[in-house]
Amino acid sequence: MPSATVLYFAGLRERVGCASEEVELPARATPAAILAALSDRHPACGEAFACCRIAVDCDFIVGEVDIRDGAEVAVIHPVSGG
Amino acid sequence: MTSLEAAGAPLRDARIVAGPVPGDSGAGIALASHGAVASFLGIVRDHSKGRAVAGLRYECYRPMAEKVLVQLIAETAGRFDPGMAAAVAHGTGEMVPGQAALSIHVASAHRAAAFDACRHLIERIKHDLPVWKLERYADGTQAWLKGS
Helix, strand or coil, rough: CCEEEECCCHHHHHHCCCCCEEEEECCCHHHHHHEEEEHHHHHHHHHHHHCEEEEEEEEECCCCCECCCCCCEEECCCCCCC | CCCCHCCCCCCCCEEEEEEECCCCCCCCCCCCCCCEEEEEEEEEECCEEEEEEEEEEEECCCCHHHHHHHHHHHHHHHHHCCCCCCEEEEEEEEECCCCCCEEEEEEEHHHHHHHHHHHHHHHHHHCCCEEEEEEECCCCEECCCCCC
16 A cells, blocks of 8 residues: 555644654545545544545545555645635 | 736736735736736734634645645636736734735726636635634634634
8 A cells, every 4th residue: 555644734733643644545545535544543533534625745636546655645624714 | 026918928926925915915917908906805803703812823735725826816717807817825824913814916807807706716715725724812822713
């Protein structure tokens, strides 16, 4: 399985307890599958992950995509810019 | 900001800046063919849900934020006016009430497209730009906003 760098930001980073971590993910994955894998690692954050979107290499993903080794996978919880 | 009028190409400028956005970020975006410039500034408020706010900190996933801004400008131009010019900037880091965290300037041939494009950009930014706001309250506590 490819190893991706998973990024967390702001309040989610504080809740997870780290800004980034290396995680093995399936070579083909949906946002739901990625969030499920992350929830297994961080059971206390499952509820917070439920409202998150996933970006791979700076693009939001919707359906199933390829996860390459070294991919940057960002967990985007509800944003509050502007 | 460099004028591209000589080349005839409308300016498309998207940037993430340290601190508040500069006040002149929309200067000179209009081409000779543009009859309207609509601008929006997002200003740090001194209150939130009944609490006094002393300041904010904006955190950003910068490479994605820059990419998203470029994509949103292209999407907006495609929807409202392919010939529009736009300059969008979002600030990061610490700010105090009264400072501008976001500036959007849209130049178009006519006012309707300029207003509509400006409004579309702010709503899409609120939904998609990977930026998060930490509110610092006057009583010394602080909290991350949960969406907006």
